[in-house]
Amino acid sequence: MKIIDGKELSAKIRQTIKQEVQEIKEHGNRSPLLSVILVGDNPASQSYVRGKENACLSVGMENRTIRLDANISQAELIQVVRQQNEDPDVDGILVQLPLPDHFETNPVLDQISPDKDVDGLHPVNAGLLLAGRDGLLPCTPNGVMEMLKSIGLEDLSGLNAVVVGRSNLVGKPLSLLLQQKNATVTMAHSRTKDLAQICSKADILIAAVGRPKMITSEYVKAGAVVIDVGINRMENGKLCGDVDFEDVKDKASAITPVPGGVGPMTVCMLLMNTLKAYKEHESYGR
Numbered sequence: 001m002k003i004i005d006g007k008e009l010s011a012k013i014r015q016t017i018k019q020e021v022q023e024i025k026e027h028g029n030r031s032p033l034l035s036v037i038l039v040g041d042n043p044a045s046q047s048y049v050r051g052k053e054n055a056c057l058s059v060g061m062e063n064r065t066i067r068l069d070a071n072i073s074q075a076e077l078i079q080v081v082r083q084q085n086e087d088p089d090v091d092g093i094l095v096q097l098p099l100p101d102h103f104e105t106n107p108v109l110d111q112i113s114p115d116k117d118v119d120g121l122h123p124v125n126a127g128l129l130l131a132g133r134d135g136l137l138p139c140t141p142n143g144v145m146e147m148l149k150s151i152g153l154e155d156l157s158g159l160n161a162v163v164v165g166r167s168n169l170v171g172k173p174l175s176l177l178l179q180q181k182n183a184t185v186t187m188a189h190s191r192t193k194d195l196a197q198i199c200s201k202a203d204i205l206i207a208a209v210g211r212p213k214m215i216t217s218e219y220v221k222a223g224a225v226v227i228d229v230g231i232n233r234m235e236n237g238k239l240c241g242d243v244d245f246e247d248v249k250d251k252a253s254a255i256t257p258v259p260g261g262v263g264p265m266t267v268c269m270l271l272m273n274t275l276k277a278y279k280e281h282e283s284y285g286r
């Protein structure tokens with residue numbers, strides 16, 4: 001069984017991003033800039049945002065974090081998003097989720113200019129993905145595809161993929177990306193009947209449900225590739241995935257750990273999207 005190491009793979013990809021950023025700067029161009037908007041003081045969100053700041057630093061990109069009080073209004077938040085849209089120095093805009101309860105998330109995300117939407121959550125980018133056209137891809141699904149590629153799974157013709165979870169952030173876009181690579185995709189979720197039986201047909205099993213250790217060995221076909229997107233914080237403070245790693249690891253041919261699996265890839269793909277948006281803005285390299 002192979003453990004797909006997201007820390008190692010993301011470090012490798014970050015190295016190529018770093019080189020490209022360096023070349024951009026050596027040519028006298030401005031740096032790519034990621035602007036992160038954080039509303040309120042959710043400790044997990046604060047830590048993820050710090051992770052994004054450090055990631056930008058590590059590849060030589062500029063970073064701006066806009067910290068806003070939890071009590072600002074929806075209209076004030078939208079005003080901040082619009083300012084970032086209009087700022088020609090900003091290539092990527094990201095609103096850290098979840099927003100505090102009194103906000104409506106979708107109307108805020110709708111305000112992000114699609115060409116700066118490095119989370120790939122704007123309906124324009126979601127629509128481009130659905131249509132199989134070029135746009136900014138959501139980071140976690142894109143990171144999962146990079147992990148599959150890293151173990152030689154690029155063309156997925158003839159393979160059954162089962163995605164458990166149907167969120168806009170992960171399950172829905174990932175199903176489309178897998179299908180684009182010719183996998184036969186089943187989208188399963190919490191209301192699916194005979195879930196274990198359906199999962200046990202998967203050559204590639206993706207767990208993105210948010211239920212700790214739900215996927216046990218009975219869900220897994222011998223030799224399957226198991227990708228764990230879950231990040232669940234346990235009472236003891238430790239992280240655990242949606243997959244029962246110990247129970248599944250000897251049955252799978254490859255498996256991602258939590259932590260150190262999909263999580264680091266998400267941040268890496270964010271850098272990749274910011275670089276992509278930058279190139280579009282600057283028409284750099286054309």
Ligand SMILES: Nc1nc2c(c(=O)[nH]1)N[C@@H](CN(C=O)c1ccc(C(=O)N[C@@H](CCC(=O)O)C(=O)O)cc1)CN2
Nearest residue numbers: 048094095096097098119139259260261263264266267
């Ligand atoms: N606007 C967004 N909000 C959120 C996203 C997102 O992609 N865009 N995803 C998650 C949180 N998230 C990034 O924002 C994120 C979560 C976890 C990790 C990560 O690397 N986790 C590590 C463990 C870190 C730890 O110990 O806490 C790992 O899995 O190894 C990266 C990004 C929700 N919000």
Ligand SMILES: [Mg+2]
Nearest residue numbers: 165166189190
């Ligand atoms: Mg569900």
